[in-house]
Amino acid sequence: MKDNIVIVGGGIAGMEAARQLLLLGYKPILVEKSDHLGGHVADWHCLFPDMTPAQQVVKDLTEQIKDANIFLETEVSFINKMKMGYNVMFSNGVNVICKAILLATGFDLFDASKKEEYGYGIYDQVMTNKDLEHWFNTGDDKRITGKDIKKIGFVHCVGSRDVKAGNQQCSKVCCITAIKQAMEMKERFPDAEVYCFYMDLRLFGKKYEDFYIKAQMESGVHFIRGRVSEVSENLQGQVIVKTEDTLSGKPAKITLDLLVLMAGIVCNREAVQTASMVQVPIDSDGFLKSRDNILNIIETDSKGVFLAGTATGAKTIPETAAEARAVALAIHNYLVSQQ
Amino acid sequence: MMEFGFSISPSSTMNLDKVDFSLYERLCEIEPDAKKCMACGSCSATCTAGQWTGMSVRKVLLDIQRGKEAEAARLLKGCMLCGKCTMVCPRGINTRHLILSLCRIYGEDEK
Amino acid sequence: MIYQGKQKIWSDYQKEIPDNHWFYVRSCIRQSFFPASERYFMKICRDLLGKDIYETEHHTTCGGIAYHSDTIPQETAMTIVARQFALMKEAGYKNLVTSCITSFGNYTEILETWREFPELEARIRENLWKACRREFDKPEYLAHASDLVYKFRHEIASKAKYNLVDHMTGEPLRVVEHIGCHYSKMFPHKGVGGAEYPCVLSGMVDSWGGQVIDYPERRHCCGFGFRQYLVKANRGYSIANTHKKFESMEPYHPDMIITNCPGCPYFLDRWQYVISEMEGKTYGRNGYGIPVFTYEEVAGLVLGFDPWDLGLQLHQVAVEPLLEKMGIPYNPKTKYLGLNGKEIMKPGLPTVLKCC
Numbered sequence: 001m002k003d004n005i006v007i008v009g010g011g012i013a014g015m016e017a018a019r020q021l022l023l024l025g026y027k028p029i030l031v032e033k034s035d036h037l038g039g040h041v042a043d044w045h046c047l048f049p050d051m052t053p054a055q056q057v058v059k060d061l062t063e064q065i066k067d068a069n070i071f072l073e074t075e076v077s078f079i080n081k082m083k084m085g086y087n088v089m090f091s092n093g094v095n096v097i098c099k100a101i102l103l104a105t106g107f108d109l110f111d112a113s114k115k116e117e118y119g120y121g122i123y124d125q126v127m128t129n130k131d132l133e134h135w136f137n138t139g140d141d142k143r144i145t146g147k148d149i150k151k152i153g154f155v156h157c158v159g160s161r162d163v164k165a166g167n168q169q170c171s172k173v174c175c176i177t178a179i180k181q182a183m184e185m186k187e188r189f190p191d192a193e194v195y196c197f198y199m200d201l202r203l204f205g206k207k208y209e210d211f212y213i214k215a216q217m218e219s220g221v222h223f224i225r226g227r228v229s230e231v232s233e234n235l236q237g238q239v240i241v242k243t244e245d246t247l248s249g250k251p252a253k254i255t256l257d258l259l260v261l262m263a264g265i266v267c268n269r270e271a272v273q274t275a276s277m278v279q280v281p282i283d284s285d286g287f288l289k290s291r292d293n294i295l296n297i298i299e300t301d302s303k304g305v306f307l308a309g310t311a312t313g314a315k316t317i318p319e320t321a322a323e324a325r326a327v328a329l330a331i332h333n334y335l336v337s338q339q
Numbered sequence: 340m341m342e343f344g345f346s347i348s349p350s351s352t353m354n355l356d357k358v359d360f361s362l363y364e365r366l367c368e369i370e371p372d373a374k375k376c377m378a379c380g381s382c383s384a385t386c387t388a389g390q391w392t393g394m395s396v397r398k399v400l401l402d403i404q405r406g407k408e409a410e411a412a413r414l415l416k417g418c419m420l421c422g423k424c425t426m427v428c429p430r431g432i433n434t435r436h437l438i439l440s441l442c443r444i445y446g447e448d449e450k
Numbered sequence: 451m452i453y454q455g456k457q458k459i460w461s462d463y464q465k466e467i468p469d470n471h472w473f474y475v476r477s478c479i480r481q482s483f484f485p486a487s488e489r490y491f492m493k494i495c496r497d498l499l500g501k502d503i504y505e506t507e508h509h510t511t512c513g514g515i516a517y518h519s520d521t522i523p524q525e526t527a528m529t530i531v532a533r534q535f536a537l538m539k540e541a542g543y544k545n546l547v548t549s550c551i552t553s554f555g556n557y558t559e560i561l562e563t564w565r566e567f568p569e570l571e572a573r574i575r576e577n578l579w580k581a582c583r584r585e586f587d588k589p590e591y592l593a594h595a596s597d598l599v600y601k602f603r604h605e606i607a608s609k610a611k612y613n614l615v616d617h618m619t620g621e622p623l624r625v626v627e628h629i630g631c632h633y634s635k636m637f638p639h640k641g642v643g644g645a646e647y648p649c650v651l652s653g654m655v656d657s658w659g660g661q662v663i664d665y666p667e668r669r670h671c672c673g674f675g676f677r678q679y680l681v682k683a684n685r686g687y688s689i690a691n692t693h694k695k696f697e698s699m700e701p702y703h704p705d706m707i708i709t710n711c712p713g714c715p716y717f718l719d720r721w722q723y724v725i726s727e728m729e730g731k732t733y734g735r736n737g738y739g740i741p742v743f744t745y746e747e748v749a750g751l752v753l754g755f756d757p758w759d760l761g762l763q764l765h766q767v768a769v770e771p772l773l774e775k776m777g778i779p780y781n782p783k784t785k786y787l788g789l790n791g792k793e794i795m796k797p798g799l800p801t802v803l804k805c806c
């Protein structure tokens with residue numbers, strides 16, 4: 001079909017773009033490598049700033065794109081450039097000729113075990129932001145369930161702003177996520193002392209600063225300015241955290257019952273492969289390269305290939321959704337110009 | 340015991356497990372805004388007494404949050420209660436009132 | 451503690467260690483501190499395992515101790531190291547194994563520096579030629595002697611007469627492993643197991659029956675710190691670091707400490723005496739200290755060599771309680787007899803730290 005559009009990735013960006021393209025009268029083909037839509041958001045519990053249930057967001061979007069052609073557990077096998085578009089072969093054997101491809105390939109959560117000094121996967125009481133959301137959703141995690149949790153720490157910037165870890169970018173959403181999760185833990189463990197270890201608090205978004213003040217005023221979260229340098233385990237299985245309290249200018253250590261690592265956002269490694277099939281290179285920040293980073297962040301130098309969401313860098317859900325809407329319009333304009 | 344001509348150097352590490360939050364909690368009861376400080380340093384920058392005496396509302400609050408009551412008291416002695424810090428605080432903390440409340444707590448403890 | 455997590459990291463930091471044919475360079479200070487360690491490394495490798503380990507009396511210090519004490523510039527250390535490489539080339543070897551951790555760090559740092567700045571390597575070649583008319587090849591493989599013992603740990607275990615277990619109860623001994631800072635902190639990929647959870651010593655302890663203790667300050671420096679010890683005004687920092695480690699490991703009741711650096715066993719051993727005199731505190735059982743060993747000494751004990759032939763009488767902390775726990779026989783009467791059977795001097799006894 002002459003107006004075929006292939007969307008790679010069924011996260012928020014891919015779903016919202018599909019929704020808009022359906023409203024514009026197209027019937028996009030959406031491929032998702034996992035067995036469900038919603039991307040990382042599907043694994044989350046509640047979303048800042050209004051504590052919207054993540055499942056609700058995914059459910060609403062899913063319902064609105066049921067008219068699209070959706071292939072789950074499907075990947076792009078190869079893409080051939082043709083005179084007027086692209087020939088895309090999927091891993092399920094389906095072959096599509098299309099004029100436009102949207103790479104909404106999203107991000108990988110930084111593998112926290114790479115920060116060896118934090119002991120994720122080694123010390124019993126260390127978990128990630130994602131593990132904690134999983135516990136919020138299921139109540140099932142042996143690091144928390146049935147444990148006497150009296151002191152909890154949140155480590156900001158795990159695999160973000162970290163040249164040695166291979167990602168010097170800020171992941172943007174971790175500061176607010178840490179504060180959100182710190183307050184959620186304080187609700188569940190009212191007697192616990194909760195600490196956030198941060199370098200800067202980057203609270204740029206709508207109502208984020210309100211969250212911060214609320215965390216200070218109502219939840220009594222302790223904010224310690226300093227990056228955690230190393231973690232160890234004591235005889236009781238608690239974790240000992242070392243940091244500098246940079247406001248006091250002195251090294252500090254503290255014993256905690258639970259340590260939550262705010263794993264950052266890095267480019268989806270598999271997306272790099274797909275992008276290379278359509279000659280979309282990697283930018284110096286490690287994410288997919290846009291035509292430019294001011295007005296054409298959703299466009300590429302490859303004709304008919306578009307980008308949306310965290311494929312080009314860390315973004316919040318509203319930012320991702322806004323880009324997805326913009327890209328739907330950009331694709332529409334492109335297809336009209338090709339007629 | 341032998342004399343070696345040197346001794347085990349004391350550690351400057353703050354053990355946050357042993358911080359006594361009681362003064363901070365008492366302060367927060369009567370001055371909940373004490374929790375709002377984001378350590379921007381506006382108060383210290385503008386403090387009339389700070390450059391001569393070391394007084395800094397930011398440091399006083401930090402010391403109290405780290406259980407260093409005596410150090411906080413020492414800094415507070417430099418305050419002239421002029422109120423400039425209250426004028427600049429971006430979080431709207433009534434720092435002058437906060438200082439007076441702290442002095443009241445210290446005064447009660449001395450009785 | 452999740453043991454599998456460490457195994458995963460270890461699998462990422464595997465180091466290629468050739469099986470045979472090594473050019474061995476000794477440490478400046480180990481023969482004074484732990485006089486039998488290097489000899490027993492050679493003995494174990496050559497006589498027991500049948501390996502070809504070559505050494506020459508012409509080799510000198512690597513310059514590392516002076517470099518780390520701020521008394522020579524790195525380029526001087528480089529030229530000294532270039533000369534060792536020349537000796538290796540002349541002897542027909544391609545694999546270099548060092549006895550000392552700081553040497554290992556020094557050699558590694560120099561090779562890495564040359565890799566990044568080839569012009570510097572060219573200048574050092576010129577320096578060496580001008581100084582002594584020698585030419586060198588860089589080693590194909592560089593290892594620390596503990597890497598080799600790690601590699602041969604199972605073979606040693608198969609020939610073991612004693613294990614790192616309490617022979618009365620069969621319980622594994624609780625062993626603290628301490629890695630020299632210059633082994634892998636500078637270049638994690640050059641050490642077996644990396645820098646955060648090195649397994650070069652823990653691997654030996656595991657194969658010889660002991661149980662490794664992972665205590666909070668395991669990464670911390672032993673306290674030597676070169677300038678921190680060498681300048682008396684700084685010596686309080688040196689002992690404070692050692693004190694910090696012992697305070698951290700104390701609740702785990704370690705039976706022994708195994709090390710792979712010249713400085714670490716010396717300071718972990720001797721500072722226990724100084725801490726006991728300053729603070730009245732000891733860390734072992736019943737007023738004794740925690741005995742500290744080089745990995746060669748531990749290998750020697752496991753293989754059944756006589757404790758006094760291994761030089762254990764030169765330790766500050768008495769080793770006898772551990773020997774008894776392991777069921778290793780020893781003769782108290784021969785403790786201070788030299789090789790010729792004549793009495794060497796006996797040390798004075800500390801006020802607090804119990805010794806035999």
